[in-house]
Amino acid sequence: MKIAIDIGGTFIKAGVIDSEQNLYSYQKVKTPNNKDRGIVKEVIRIIETYKQEFNLNNPDVGISTAGVVDSKKGEITYAGPTIPYYNGTNFKKALTDIAGNVEINNDVSSALLGELIDYNTDVKSIFLLTIGTGIGGAYYEDKLLEGKQYRACEIGYLLYDKNTGKTYEDRGSTTALKTSIQEQYKEVITVEKLFNKAHANDEKAMKILKEWANHVAEGIAQIQIMFDPELILIGGGISKQEERLIGLIEPFIDDYLPENYGHAIIETTSKGNDSALYGAVSTFYN
Template sequence: MERIAIDVGGTHIKGGIIDAHLTLKDKVKIETPNNIDEKITDAVFELVARYIEKHQLTRPQIGISTAGVVDEEEGHIVYTGPTIPNFNGTNFKTLLSPLSDDVHVYNDVNAALLGELSLYDYDAQNIFCLTLGTGIGGAFYHRDTGLYNGARNRANEIGYLLYRPTDETTYELRGSVRALKQRMQAQHFEYDDDVIKLFELAIDERDLKAQEILNAWSEDVAEGIAQIQILYDPELILIGGGISSQGERLLRYISPKIAHYLPPEYGHARIQTMQTQNDAALYGAVAQFH
């Protein structure tokens, strides 16, 4: 059986077909409309309709991963911060009802964690997933009870942690990949906001500017991870988002700094990058269909 998977992010909308063998096919990526002049709902409906026609599917199962606070049972967006305007109240089950009777909708970080767990086996009883992208999101999973969403579906919204009144910034406004790119541009990095180039040059001990940018940014990332450790005490913290493809290059900057924001000898969970990297949410969007 082929299922349609859609991942709505602040920068891009991705889509793909995932078959019974968990093979991702016909992957596409488009820019996320600004949701003012052009609507996200129109782009998602058109993308799904195109998949249905191209692959000759009849009312297929559709999984939606989306940024924002999501009522996963009702399929609508409860709340979004400033990253996507006019998104509150969007209902993907209603939107796609002309095309399918079986639509699952997940917060994007929940979907990313479900996707990772559908493809890879971890021995940890409880896992926190932290995604670094346009914003910062979180998800918490316990092997016995599954995902924890909180009383109002607002659990794990860690991007809003660590508000600093002096510059009116939150954790995600300092530690996201968008924030990293802004640092690069503010410091006139030679390759503008090319994050891959930044990591490549930082390996070279002579490129002090690349190292300086990554050191400053990773301090902000590590500060938030310390809060996660205190609040959840997980066995494993997984870092996702496109930047997770940097693997050990990323962890070497973040992991040693976490202890800076914890009491002496407090300790913290294992820190790893996600193996599915930027496709995790697509897999997770369809992971719990039967």
């Protein structure tokens, strides 16, 4: 039994996962202010709770987290405005007295590791694109690609437009889509409701989605050119739209590639927003 913890800017999710990929005692709590090491304190509380509930002694703990992570040191090297006061937090040091082995990875990398559990070993190269508040990426080919400063695949910063000051994630994130919805509708329309409207042939909804999907497709074309993966997975809450999402984005991808270039298979993630929890502890079971 391994303890899995996923730290986001809004919530911390946690559970205990066994070797058969069964998830127990799932919990979701609001991410505390980290000014006084609130996140570390909450992580310690979660671990102590699971130790008592499952009678665990020096348990292995896998942590998935927002921010740039030095996975060897177990330290957050950059979090930006996502989680204030988070830079420099070192979980391996903080958990020395209450846990056994501690593994920590960026949340998108963890999500990709979680998805790899379900894929046949014949698939050698996978890129995970997460679309949510921002846009994140992770690439696996024999191992995770991390980069010298652990900042590989920060694709949300691609495609910067000097005239508008906007990046790929400024145009292709779910946040960007929600902004477009608010500009076009006076009533409150959720992303899910927008997809339903478009599916019912609502012209305004389809126009908004096609403009947004065009931006998403442009980034996917760059991923194809740079990494040449066999499979591109789309994760984040919007992945719940599954085939409706893929069918919307895929027709635009070739517009940003050389003629007859081709692209990887595009799919949505299988575990949704829980992929990172499974991925956080996946290395313990390999």
